Amino acid sequence: MSFSEAVVTVLKRKYAKFSGRARRSEYWWFCLASILINAVATIVLALGLVAGQEFPAAIVVAGIIYAVVYFGLILPSLAVAVRRLHDIGRTGWWMLLSLVPFGALVLIVFAVLEGEQGTNKWGPNPKNADPAYGQPDFVQ
Secondary structure, X not given: OOHHHHHHHHHHHOOOOXXXXXXXXXXXXXXXXXXXXXXXXXXXXXXXXHHXXXXXXXXXXXXXXXXXXXXXXXXXXXXXXHHHHHHOOOOHHHHHHHHOOOHHHHHHHHHHOOOOOOOEOOEOOHHHEEOOOOEEOXXX
């Protein structure tokens, strides 16, 4: 899965879909996109704060842009992380580890692991899926 396919899949097709599975490439490409989008929003906020000394409305506009980006990425980020956990055979409740010290490290290790081969209880292996239909390709 390419960078653009991953971003489109997560933001358009599976924005708040917590069921199913996500490949490593989908997860990590979206993480990169999320970091880049947040960096741009942070730069806009910083520029708004600097410009706000002369134009106070710039702070408000920059803050609104930053908030929309931040809150707009929370749900798809959680959804793709839960689907990634499903791919390795774990439940989405493992995301609660991020609330525990060093729990995020465990989640990073989980995100790096290869997904389960074949179908698990969350669906078919996304590596064997036909991108046009999102269904498994049974031709071997």
